[in-house]
Amino acid sequence: MAIELEIRDGSPHWYLSPNIWVVMDPSDTIESMPIAGTPCYLKARVRNNGSTTVANATVKFYWANPSIGVTRSTATLIGQSFVSLAAGGEDDVLCLIPWVPVFLNEGHECVIAEAYHSSDPLPATTDFNVPTDRHVAQRNLSVLMAMNSIFHMNFEMHNGQRKEEIFTAQIEQVGSENIIKEFPFLKEQLRGKKEGILKTVEFTNTQFLEQSRKQELSEKSSKPIAIGGFEKRKLAIVGQMEGDFVFLVVLQCKDEIRTGGLGILVINKKS
Amino acid sequence: MLPIAVNNRPFASDSLTGLMLPDGIFESSLGKMKLNSHFTNSSSATHFNLSIYLESSSHPAIQTTPITHNVASLEGGSSILKSWEVDFSSVPAGTYYISFIAESLSGRQRIIKKIFVTKVTFNSSNHIFSAQTPEGVFTVRYKEITEVNSSKCCKEKSGSRNDMQYSELIENLSYTFSIGQRKFQLCPVMFLPLESETGWVSDPPYEGQYSDLPYQDPWWKILLAVIAFILIIAASIVEGTSGSGSLSGTLGCTSTPSGVCASGGGTSAVAAGLVAAAAVVAGIAVYSDERDLHRIGQDKTIPGGGEFTIKENLVANIKYIDSVEFGKPFKVGVDWQYERLTINRRGIQKSYSYIETTINSNVHLLSRYEINAPDVIKVYRKEPFIVKASFFDQNDRLYIGDKLFVKCYLVHSDESKGVDFILEDNGGKPDKTSNDGVYTGLHYFDATDEGRWKVYVIAQDVNNAKEFMEPEEAAKIIGGIVLTNQMSISFGGGTCSLVPDGDVHVIV
Numbered sequence: 001m002a003i004e005l006e007i008r009d010g011s012p013h014w015y016l017s018p019n020i021w022v023v024m025d026p027s028d029t030i031e032s033m034p035i036a037g038t039p040c041y042l043k044a045r046v047r048n049n050g051s052t053t054v055a056n057a058t059v060k061f062y063w064a065n066p067s068i069g070v071t072r073s074t075a076t077l078i079g080q081s082f083v084s085l086a087a088g089g090e091d092d093v094l095c096l097i098p099w100v101p102v103f104l105n106e107g108h109e110c111v112i113a114e115a116y117h118s119s120d121p122l123p124a125t126t127d128f129n130v131p132t133d134r135h136v137a138q139r140n141l142s143v144l145m146a147m148n149s150i151f152h153m154n155f156e157m158h159n160g161q162r163k164e165e166i167f168t169a170q171i172e173q174v175g176s177e178n179i180i181k182e183f184p185f186l187k188e189q190l191r192g193k194k195e196g197i198l199k200t201v202e203f204t205n206t207q208f209l210e211q212s213r214k215q216e217l218s219e220k221s222s223k224p225i226a227i228g229g230f231e232k233r234k235l236a237i238v239g240q241m242e243g244d245f246v247f248l249v250v251l252q253c254k255d256e257i258r259t260g261g262l263g264i265l266v267i268n269k270k271s
Numbered sequence: 272m273l274p275i276a277v278n279n280r281p282f283a284s285d286s287l288t289g290l291m292l293p294d295g296i297f298e299s300s301l302g303k304m305k306l307n308s309h310f311t312n313s314s315s316a317t318h319f320n321l322s323i324y325l326e327s328s329s330h331p332a333i334q335t336t337p338i339t340h341n342v343a344s345l346e347g348g349s350s351i352l353k354s355w356e357v358d359f360s361s362v363p364a365g366t367y368y369i370s371f372i373a374e375s376l377s378g379r380q381r382i383i384k385k386i387f388v389t390k391v392t393f394n395s396s397n398h399i400f401s402a403q404t405p406e407g408v409f410t411v412r413y414k415e416i417t418e419v420n421s422s423k424c425c426k427e428k429s430g431s432r433n434d435m436q437y438s439e440l441i442e443n444l445s446y447t448f449s450i451g452q453r454k455f456q457l458c459p460v461m462f463l464p465l466e467s468e469t470g471w472v473s474d475p476p477y478e479g480q481y482s483d484l485p486y487q488d489p490w491w492k493i494l495l496a497v498i499a500f501i502l503i504i505a506a507s508i509v510e511g512t513s514g515s516g517s518l519s520g521t522l523g524c525t526s527t528p529s530g531v532c533a534s535g536g537g538t539s540a541v542a543a544g545l546v547a548a549a550a551v552v553a554g555i556a557v558y559s560d561e562r563d564l565h566r567i568g569q570d571k572t573i574p575g576g577g578e579f580t581i582k583e584n585l586v587a588n589i590k591y592i593d594s595v596e597f598g599k600p601f602k603v604g605v606d607w608q609y610e611r612l613t614i615n616r617r618g619i620q621k622s623y624s625y626i627e628t629t630i631n632s633n634v635h636l637l638s639r640y641e642i643n644a645p646d647v648i649k650v651y652r653k654e655p656f657i658v659k660a661s662f663f664d665q666n667d668r669l670y671i672g673d674k675l676f677v678k679c680y681l682v683h684s685d686e687s688k689g690v691d692f693i694l695e696d697n698g699g700k701p702d703k704t705s706n707d708g709v710y711t712g713l714h715y716f717d718a719t720d721e722g723r724w725k726v727y728v729i730a731q732d733v734n735n736a737k738e739f740m741e742p743e744e745a746a747k748i749i750g751g752i753v754l755t756n757q758m759s760i761s762f763g764g765g766t767c768s769l770v771p772d773g774d775v776h777v778i779v
Contacts, residue, residue: 026368026370026381026383027381027383055324055337055339056324056337056338056339058337077331079327079331080327080331081326081327081370082324082325082326082327082335082337083326083372084322084324084339084372084374091372091374091379093326093327094326094327094370094381095327096326096327096328096329096368096369096370096383097327097328097329097330097331098329
């Protein structure tokens with residue numbers, strides 16, 4: 001256990017790591033939500049669980065479209081930084097290369113960070129393997145506004161394998177208490193608001209919600225999806241909620257193993 | 272938070288000569304360079320066991336070789352210089368940011384500082400050098416330079432007023448460096464501009480009287496100085512690489528393999544550095560620190576309403592009234608003509624011009640400096656070679672701490688090898704007391720170093736402009752100018768040897 005670098009995953013939702021965050025200015029200590037078209041910066045909290053000091057470990061930062069199952073070949077590298085840590089030490093690492101969230105995704109993207117060193121290398125694979133690889137963490141959190149209690153969001157599912165695979169996409173509402181504890185910046189956005197319930201939700205193949213379908217939402221919240229080798233599939237969810245806000249997770253599963261996840265905080269704009 | 276600060280802009284030093292570039296600006300055509308920064312303990316207490324490293328940069332093409340420097344102790348108020356090798360070869364011209372981390376058991380500090388990167392190119396068909404900046408393109412064409420006589424030493428200016436022949440210049444300069452053959456010459460060939468034409472094309476064309484300054488900070492003459500510096504460095508690298516005296520149209524990257532850069536040292540490096548530095552100090556003096564000739568030209572030509580300036584030119588005829596000598600207030604006369612070309616919204620062009628004769632002086636001054644070093648070192652006794660140096664400004668006040676960048680160059684008498692090391696005034700070994708104005712450095716010779724070595728101690732001032740200053744205010748503060756006078760260029764012929772500050776006999 002000479003050097004053992006870690007960026008802690010989220011818990012219980014590993015794809016919601018609180019150890020990667022966005023700041024609007026490199027000197028900011030408080031995190032912000034990314035805004036489409038506005039440069040922001042990423043920070044990651046890296047820990048050395050080993051018994052030896054690590055000098056000049058590399059920390060890489062990536063972004064991806066709101067997606068599940070993202071890999072190193074489908075994510076976009078933002079930049080890299082270095083960190084030196086004593087045994088048992090932990091520090092924030094800043095990426096000074098600005099990240100400009102694209103308008104296409106309305107500023108909601110997935111960010112990933114990984115820390116490694118020649119004495120503690122990454123596994124030789126293009127998969128991030130977030131839940132199993134301590135070097136890597138992912139923050140796949142979107143904040144979405146519902147209009148008149150109806151919401152819609154585009155996202156992608158990725159297959160990092162060479163051959164076609166059948167995945168299951170699932171969506172469920174989860175309690176927000178733990179999430180808010182991990183992401184204190186959400187407290188401000190949810191001040192005075194009461195948690196509501198998800199009434200209906202559906203996966204669609206369309207990128208945009210058609211007005212005529214708004215009243216036809218079904219109860220479907222799980223769907224099998226075939227994705228070709230090294231390919232991605234564009235999907236969307238549409239749903240209806242009741243109350244001020246709900247927290248949803250979209251999961252990509254393969255043989256009942258969760259291979260990807262996306263957290264969505266839906267705030268009802270009308271309320 | 273740990274009270275460690277970086278008070279001055281981090282600066283570039285060239286890998287071949289080890290000298291700071293004009294105003295510390297980074298130049299992408301030089302490829303791998305050193306990024307240097309003074310870290311100051313801004314408290315009164317000593318801090319122990321510091322780690323300092325470069326965390327991140329704001330452009331992905333800035334390729335850093337990561338190093339974590341360990342500092343045993345740093346006294347309150349003292350500054351320590353740390354360096355990193357950084358490859359700028361693919362970095363576009365621009366203003367960038369670097370983040371450093373300084374930490375100890377007492378805390379951690381992230382320090383974010385600005386740096387400037389130029390990109391100089393050479394067009395061999397029209398002999399124009401161009402320096403790209405975010406605010407526009409600066410160009411220079413040397414029409415006439417100092418001539419080299421048959422003994423390869425200084426001579427009066429050449430008679431021709433035609434465009435100078437770069438191949439001849441490079442051949443002559445290459446004689447000075449001759450790195451490929453390892454023949455180090457103590458008589459450097461000079462390069463000083465006598466007639467030059469500089470241009471500024473603002474991007475975009477601007478309305479009104481004044482354009483933005485390059486990088487919103489330095490005067491245009493810094494770009495001229497960068498070009499002069501890298502022309503000479505390129506000449507030495509061309510020689511080191513191919514042994515030929517030609518300069519290709521793609522100055523820089525193609526001629527700067529890292530192997531050559533790493534072979535710096537010896538008198539050639541000292542010569543290259545000082546010849547480059549002479550061109551820089553002369554150019555800076557010509558254009559004046561206080562207000563750049565380009566700015567004065569803008570002062571004196573007021574475009575009409577609705578006109579946009581699309582190009583500015585400045586032709587300068589230079590007369591060196593005194594010998595060009597580092598650290599001395601030598602005078603330079605310049606007859607110059609500025610021309611502004613404008614265009615209005617209907618596409619009608621108009622030009623404005625201004626002519627003036629000016630006498631300017633070098634303002635980067637040193638009244639004297641003192642070097643203290645042993646003249647005999649017995650290697651078998653493991654004696655350290657400790658060099659102490661003090662530098663006095665024009666008012667006889669000592670320079671202290673992070674106000675200077677000081678290096679000692681040691682050159683073996685058979686000129687087969689050389690080494691260099693930094694001198695600092697921070698109270699860390701071997702320096703005894705911080706900020707007392709005594710810069711100290713140390714080198715250990717080994718059993719292969721027998722013989723007599725020449726000692727050169729070269730000090731350059733540092734740009735200490737503060738980040739809150741207005742661009743015009745910051746532009747008046749220029750760093751990277753050599754202050755120590757190991758070389759003087761007079762125009763009466765004779766020798767222009769490098770004058771060492773002393774020598775040391777190494778007994779193994």
